Amino acid sequence: MLKKYCKVSIFTFAAIALTGLMIAQQCTASDDAYTVFVQANQVYKSTNYSKAILLYNKANSLGFSPGGLYYNLGNAYYRSGKLGEAIAAYLKARQLLPRDSDVIENLNIARAETIDNVVPEESPAALRQFLFLYYKFSLDELLWGTAILIAILFISLSFYAFLPFSPIKRIINITAVILIIIGIAAGTKFYNISSHSTAVVVSKEAIVRAGPGDSYAEIFVIHNGTEVKILEKEKSSAKIRVDKKKGWINIDDIDII
Amino acid sequence: MRKLLKYILLTTLLFSTAAAHAQVEVIASINKRVISINENVNFQVVIEGSQNASKPTFEKLQGFDILQGPSTSTQMSFVNGRQSKSITFSYILQPKSEGTQTIGPVAVKVGSQKYRTKAILVEVVKGNKKNNSSDITGEVPKDNFFLNLQTDKTKAYVNGQIGLALTLYYKDTDITDVTQPDFNLKGFFVYDDGSRPSQQRVMIDNVIYQSVRFQKLLIPLKSGKQTIGPFYINITVRVPVHRNRRDSRDDNFFGGSIFGNFFGNYKTKVITVKSNPISFNIEKIPTTGKPNNYNGAVGDFSLNASVSPSTVQVGEPVTLTVELSGQGNIDNASVILPTNTTDFRIYEPETSRDTRVSEGQLIGKRTYKLAMVPTSINTDTIPAIHFSYFNVDSGKYVSLQKGPFKLNVKPAPASGKIKITELVSVRNGQGSIRILNQDIFPIKIAVDALGKAKRTTSDPLFYILIIGPSISWIFLAFLAKRRHRMLNDTALYRRTNASRLVKTRLKKASSALKSDNNKLFYLELSDAITHFIADKIHIPAQQVTGITLSKILIDHNVSKNTIEEAKEVLEYCDFGRFAPGDFLKETAIEKLDESEKLITKLDKEIS
Numbered sequence: 001m002l003k004k005y006c007k008v009s010i011f012t013f014a015a016i017a018l019t020g021l022m023i024a025q026q027c028t029a030s031d032d033a034y035t036v037f038v039q040a041n042q043v044y045k046s047t048n049y050s051k052a053i054l055l056y057n058k059a060n061s062l063g064f065s066p067g068g069l070y071y072n073l074g075n076a077y078y079r080s081g082k083l084g085e086a087i088a089a090y091l092k093a094r095q096l097l098p099r100d101s102d103v104i105e106n107l108n109i110a111r112a113e114t115i116d117n118v119v120p121e122e123s124p125a126a127l128r129q130f131l132f133l134y135y136k137f138s139l140d141e142l143l144w145g146t147a148i149l150i151a152i153l154f155i156s157l158s159f160y161a162f163l164p165f166s167p168i169k170r171i172i173n174i175t176a177v178i179l180i181i182i183g184i185a186a187g188t189k190f191y192n193i194s195s196h197s198t199a200v201v202v203s204k205e206a207i208v209r210a211g212p213g214d215s216y217a218e219i220f221v222i223h224n225g226t227e228v229k230i231l232e233k234e235k236s237s238a239k240i241r242v243d244k245k246k247g248w249i250n251i252d253d254i255d256i257i
Numbered sequence: 258m259r260k261l262l263k264y265i266l267l268t269t270l271l272f273s274t275a276a277a278h279a280q281v282e283v284i285a286s287i288n289k290r291v292i293s294i295n296e297n298v299n300f301q302v303v304i305e306g307s308q309n310a311s312k313p314t315f316e317k318l319q320g321f322d323i324l325q326g327p328s329t330s331t332q333m334s335f336v337n338g339r340q341s342k343s344i345t346f347s348y349i350l351q352p353k354s355e356g357t358q359t360i361g362p363v364a365v366k367v368g369s370q371k372y373r374t375k376a377i378l379v380e381v382v383k384g385n386k387k388n389n390s391s392d393i394t395g396e397v398p399k400d401n402f403f404l405n406l407q408t409d410k411t412k413a414y415v416n417g418q419i420g421l422a423l424t425l426y427y428k429d430t431d432i433t434d435v436t437q438p439d440f441n442l443k444g445f446f447v448y449d450d451g452s453r454p455s456q457q458r459v460m461i462d463n464v465i466y467q468s469v470r471f472q473k474l475l476i477p478l479k480s481g482k483q484t485i486g487p488f489y490i491n492i493t494v495r496v497p498v499h500r501n502r503r504d505s506r507d508d509n510f511f512g513g514s515i516f517g518n519f520f521g522n523y524k525t526k527v528i529t530v531k532s533n534p535i536s537f538n539i540e541k542i543p544t545t546g547k548p549n550n551y552n553g554a555v556g557d558f559s560l561n562a563s564v565s566p567s568t569v570q571v572g573e574p575v576t577l578t579v580e581l582s583g584q585g586n587i588d589n590a591s592v593i594l595p596t597n598t599t600d601f602r603i604y605e606p607e608t609s610r611d612t613r614v615s616e617g618q619l620i621g622k623r624t625y626k627l628a629m630v631p632t633s634i635n636t637d638t639i640p641a642i643h644f645s646y647f648n649v650d651s652g653k654y655v656s657l658q659k660g661p662f663k664l665n666v667k668p669a670p671a672s673g674k675i676k677i678t679e680l681v682s683v684r685n686g687q688g689s690i691r692i693l694n695q696d697i698f699p700i701k702i703a704v705d706a707l708g709k710a711k712r713t714t715s716d717p718l719f720y721i722l723i724i725g726p727s728i729s730w731i732f733l734a735f736l737a738k739r740r741h742r743m744l745n746d747t748a749l750y751r752r753t754n755a756s757r758l759v760k761t762r763l764k765k766a767s768s769a770l771k772s773d774n775n776k777l778f779y780l781e782l783s784d785a786i787t788h789f790i791a792d793k794i795h796i797p798a799q800q801v802t803g804i805t806l807s808k809i810l811i812d813h814n815v816s817k818n819t820i821e822e823a824k825e826v827l828e829y830c831d832f833g834r835f836a837p838g839d840f841l842k843e844t845a846i847e848k849l850d851e852s853e854k855l856i857t858k859l860d861k862e863i864s
Contacts, residue, residue: 033710034710041700041702044700045700063710063711064710065710065711065712066707066708066709066710067707067708067709068701068706068707068708069707071700071701072700072701075697075699075700076700078697096708096709097708100706100708102698102701105697105698106697106698109695109696109697110697112695138708139713140709140712140713143713143714143719144713144719147713147719147722147723148722150722150723150726150727151722151723151725151726153726154726154727154729154730155726155729155730157730157734158726158729158730158733158734161730161733161734161736161737161738162733162737162740
């Protein structure tokens with residue numbers, strides 16, 4: 001009887017995993033998008049950066065959007081002198097490749113060239129070390145971690161239903177604790193990314209006003225490449241915070257991450 | 258043994274005394290070099306290294322009387338295991354006449370050795386007039402203090418140096434506070450070396466004054482006639498006020514602080530003292546004879562330069578160290594350094610600067626460390642370093658040159674590439690990386706380095722991983738729970754398995770029928786019915802017989818027709834088993850079919 005149940009559960013998991021793999025295989029990016037990406041790399045190497053930007057964006061729109069694409073796009077923007085767009089692309093690349101030193105280095109180089117001497121609103125290094133799961137792993141990695149842990153947890157629970165042995169129970173407890181931690185990190189990251197609260201100034205100079213619209217008084221001016229926090233968004237303008245100052249900026253002047 | 262010890266101790270003592278005598282030093286000193294005829298001078302003779310000294314004898318004591326002394330004081334201390342001792346003879350001497358008087362030399366006999374001190378000259382001046390007015394009026398006479406502004410020169414060049422001294426002189430005045438003058442001057446850069454004002458006793462027109470001297474260094478920034486000062490200093494003075502005790506309504510018994518004048522009191526007064534102004538003619542640096550590479554340095558400088566190493570491979574850095582030092586404003590002096598050429602890649606120099614005021618002059622040192630990377634083996638010379646300055650003393654331009662420097666450049670190893678991005682810092686060999694150039698890292702081409710092309714949330718596998726095991730768990734948990742219940746609840750177990758077991762028995766009955774095993778057929782068919790009913794209502798199967806059947810089934814709400822059918826089948830089986838007659842296979846098949854239908858009915862009706 002017991003053996004039968006085990007067989008049934010193992011068979012079920014095997015069937016699900018196989019189906020998943022088959023679907024995943026079908027879901028890989030189309031060859032076309034990858035071809036466009038390779039073409040973009042070649043164009044970049046021939047120093048035709050504006051065309052490379054077009055091709056990278058095309059590959060992205062065709063569904064090929066790894067962190068490396070945003071990084072390359074950032075490089076192309078940087079080489080064409082579009083510092084704001086480059087920083088925005090590097091920030092997107094950093095979301096997907098948070099441990100990639102090239103991305104961080106290039107982002108820092110681009111940041112160092114901005115006109116406004118504004119330190120981007122980022123958590124202190126100690127906090128980043130402490131919350132390394134949040135800062136050192138991408139949302140994709142955290143979601144995969146969560147999914148795998150959920151699978152391990154339920155498989156262990158299934159086994160435990162028939163084989164209530166203490167090692168299995170220990171696995172369940174450990175998995176549950178790790179799942180809670182990774183799950184919280186994944187949830188927080190998902191919320192922060194989907195709230196699109198960071199933006200980069202892409203126009204040469206952007207006027208920040210006291211309210212949404214040109215009729216409001218000009219408070220201060222920020223320049224290309226400055227990173228801002230978005231507090232509120234309306235149709236054509238967004239309320240931002242930069243260097244402890246707040247105001248409204250035209251939405252065309254910024255690229256929202 | 259004891260004798261031997263005594264001998265050793267004695268010898269040691271003798272040697273130590275001899276050593277002490279060898280380090281004896283006799284010093285004579287006085288507390289004031291300039292005194293008035295009304296004042297006394299303290300004269301001390303200190304014998305360091307011994308206390309076994311005779312009373313000093315004055316070989317010469319011109320113009321002084323010994324008012325008091327000698328009083329002696331001895332001192333002994335042990336520092337780091339070494340003993341030091343001294344004896345001091347103190348005298349109070351009273352001047353007899355004005356003029357330059359001589360104390361000493363003084364002779365002292367230490368042990369058998371005689372020591373002589375140097376003679377000390379003392380200036381004795383006319384006694385200051387006692388001014389009693391302050392005691393009565395509380396006013397401070399103005400000639401008791403004055404502020405004097407002096408400069409070391411009256412003519413200077415733009416970017417040159419002017420030494421400035423602002424001195425407050427005062428006498429017969431009890432000053433408690435002196436404010437810092439404001440040296441903020443238009444047209445001058447005031448160099449502040451952070452030094453504190455100096456205090457001295459000086460004699461002006463045979464009158465002794467106390468002085469407070471503020472010194473600054475000025476660097477003229479524009480030409481033309483410039484005036485420095487007047488400067489102002491606020492001084493707080495304590496003026497004794499004589500009080501009539503009868504008029505005093507002060508609560509204090511003595512009419513003031515017990516630390517103050519016993520019968521009087523003090524009042525403080527802030528007085529602003531003004532200095533004299535000084536006019537200057539700041540001259541422009543002449544244009545005649547001005548070298549092309551001159552960039553504003555004024556003073557007196559020297560230039561040094563060196564190259565290290567002198568033999569390098571192509572692509573390896575050479576450090577050119579240039580050192581400019583001298584008197585003048587080093588901030589305005591800059592050396593013309595080599596710039597990028599086809600032969601060299603030259604990086605931003607590392608500079609260090611050190612300026613200070615020494616003997617009223619601004620001196621400084623500026624060091625440049627330049628990393629130069631030869632780009633070809635044809636490079637054999639580092640160009641000369643030039644520097645020009647205007648010398649104020651001679652009124653002429655001076656051009657300095659160091660180099661050119663010979664360099665032995667060897668070809669780079671075959672696999673070597675020219676290092677153009679980073680190299681080890683040339684700073685004192687500390688080994689930190691010095692960034693010479695900054696550029697973004699290249700694009701990513703390798704598929705592995707790109708990261709995942711699709712987002713996790715758009716991957717079905719992600720959902721399968723979450724949903725699949727959880728659904729399986731729900732299903733399996735249900736099964737496990739059911740299994741658990743069955744293991745613990747026999748009634749449920751029997752009820753659940755009744756249908757399955759009855760089917761098995763009916764199958765066996767059918768097989769028995771096919772194999773013409775009549776007895777087994779009747780037995781299996783009978784067992785199938787009785788066991789099914791017994792399992793369903795959880796009673797022993799033996800209790801279900803043709804006699805008890807009706808009662809059992811009625812108790813469990815089974816319809817009469819069904820009960821009759823069941824009885825009929827059981828009777829048929831009992832006849833077959835216990836009173837066998839002709840066996841009709843067709844009837845048996847019929848009964849088997851009926852039994853199957855009966856089981857279905859019983860399954861439904863038994864509650």
